[in-house]
Amino acid sequence: MQFATSILAVSAALATIVSAGSVHFVNQDSTTRTLVFTPTSGCAEIASLTVSGDSTANQTFPTGWIGNWYSVSDGADNTSGMLGEVCFDSWGGMTYFDVSAIVNPDDVNGVKEMFPLNTGTPLSGCQSFPCDNAYNLPDDVQTQATDSDELVCLIGNLATSKRETRAKVGKEFVTGGGSA
DSSP: OHHHHHHHHHHHHHHHHHHOOEEEEEEOSSOOEEEEEEEOTTSOOOOOEEEOTTOEEEEEOOTTOEEEEEEEETTSOOOOOSEEEEEOSOGGGOEEEEEEOSSOTTOOSSEEEEEETTTOOSOEEOSSSSOTTSBOSTTOOOOEEESOSEEEEEESOOOOSTTTOOOOOOHHHHTTOOOO
């Protein structure tokens, strides 16, 4: 009996690890940014995460985590901006996500786009706001759903001038669909 109980406990622990969600943050420019996470009431607090310029960082979330995040550029005031919002392990085992411009539509440096890691679609957000693919008003219908528990969140700005232009890495390379 004790063996069976131990097996069940280990199985439950492994299921929790397997179903935990993660977001791969990709900083698109040279500005260091800190991601500030806000959980929904009853969900675990997540410590802020710093992402250096032109780099990536991964954040793992507890099973069933619901909440949002915004980014603060190095040296800027800690003010809410574009929000990345997520609900892991929700109805039907799906992950629901979106980019929201409702809190601060004037943020042009923070969260840009979100999409599932392995497929790249569906996509929420855009590189230049306002856009039709993000929440702009509270009654917009922009929530996306995926069966993946791994998302990508692009933050920062793509280079726009010829002097600053660097090779843009296509979404297919971030999601694993491309080849070198």
